[in-house]
Amino acid sequence: MDWRGFLGIFSKHDRMHHPYIDKYSRLDSFMHRIDPRVKIISAAFIIVSVLFTKVSSPVPFILYGILLSAFIALSKIPPLFILKRSLVVVPFAIFVAFFIPFFKKGEVVWAFSLGWFHIAVTREGVITFSGIFAKSFLSTICLIVFTASTRFSVLLKAFEKLKVPNIFIMIVSFIYRYIFVIVDELMHMKQAKEARSIKGGKIFHGRALANMIGSLFVKSYERAESVYIAMCSRGFNGSIHAIHDFKLRFIDIFFSLITLVFLLMAKTAAG
Amino acid sequence: MHIPDGFLSAGTWVPGWIVSVGGLGLCIKRVSSILKDKMVPLMGVVSAFVFAAQMLNFPVIGGTSGHLLGGALAAVLLGPCAGAIVIAVVLTVQCIIFQDGGLMALGVNVFNMSFIGAFLGYYIYRFIKSVLRGNAGILAGAAIAAWLSVVAASSFCALELAVSGISPLRVALPAMAGVHALIGIGEALITCFVLSFVLKVRPDLLYNE
Secondary structure, eight states: OOOOTTOOOOOSSSOOOTTTTTTTTTOHHHHSSHHHHHHHHHHHHHHHEEEEEEETHHHHHHHHHHHOOOOOOOOOOOHHHHHHHHHHHHIIIIIIITHHHHHOSOOOEEEEEEEEEEEEEEEEHHHHHHHHHHHHHHHHHHHHHHHHOOOOOHHHHHHHHOOOHHHHHHHHHHHHHHHHHHHHHOOOOOOOHHHHOOOOOHHHHHHHHHHHHHOOOHHHHHHHHHHHHHHHHHHSOOOOOOOOOOOOOHHHHHHHHHHHHHHHHHHHHHH | OOOTTSSOHHHHHHHHHHHHHHHHHHHHHHHHHGGGGHHHHHHHHHHHHHHHHHTTEEEEEOOOEEOOHHHHHHHHHHHHHHHHHHHHHHHHHHHHHHSHHHHHHHHHHIIIIIIIIIIHHHHHHHHHHHSSOOHHHHHHHHHHHHHHHHHHHHHHHHHHHTTTTTTHHHHHHHHHHHHHHHHHHHHHHHHHHHHHHHHHHHGGOOOOO
């Protein structure tokens, strides 16, 4: 419990408690213990290999599914949570992919006409559609399993070890440090607005919300300046040093090998 | 508009990554030569601000709601390079934490929303500001820039999907641009309101080269 909770100052949103970021990353499981560098590389390999799979037979996709299900089981993260998170691809899939079966040229499997209105579903279209759906679903699940089982700060350290430019890592780590502070500020402003404004139309409320964003920008900018001054007074000279303590263990190598074998199996199954 | 993995062909997402990494490198170089060691805290905290601002839902027609995308707004407040960095960082975090947009599609998403949003938005804004003087010019410029940057980003998205062989351009382009022409109105209004507030309170925070 943080000190504000201890003092009994509770708000609708608990201060600094926004569980949508790395909610399950503090569990202890096989997946959580794998070296984060190995996790990042494996995730990238799996996603690339899923994306490059030919959509000719469902077997490779079933193999990927088995591999990812095993990872989910090993991570102790509730499967329902992962499933819910993966629904993020659905709106885009519906908006874009839904029309593929109707536009792809090929053998017609189902047709419908009403006066001048003709509609036909082709075999090629259905295959392409299911391929895209399977690929986006599997790669999303893969990203969820790997990121949800790693703490964000550790993930950043691992990216840094993998030679992602330091300046980018530092900016992202600042987001992670200040997102909670700034979201808190926004929630408080929103709560204060809701407590005061009952009447008014959409334009009025829109304007009030926009003013909130405006004042949030000014506050954030001023906060950034005082953070910078505070950092300077502690000897900041443009680079941040952190202690890294990743060690490749036997189990990490074993994990990568198993993943690799599975990917090769899927590759041969695809032909 | 966050494209998930699986929709783009390798011929699209690989160049997307190359262009975005290269462009981001140039932007970082440019901004860090101006801001020096102040860059990291400033970009970081402002990125967190954009992240938070995107969480706020605005009432739209009917029961629906939309949120700020912020490409043009960030460019007007911080300049095109810094604006592009901020949006790119936000997109990266959204991709990694919320799976909003795929990992391999991230390059293309950064190109559409951060580069097109910030650079196109900024130069349109600057052009209108030079024609129309005063605060009216700033607000009108920002509103038009916000609308156009949303429509342009969605058109690029349609183009990339067409190149990947997902949907023909004659269907995807009108659909995407049409929907986003409506979304863009909301974006323009919010951008305009936010800027009019900042102009009243801290006009010195607006980007001036």
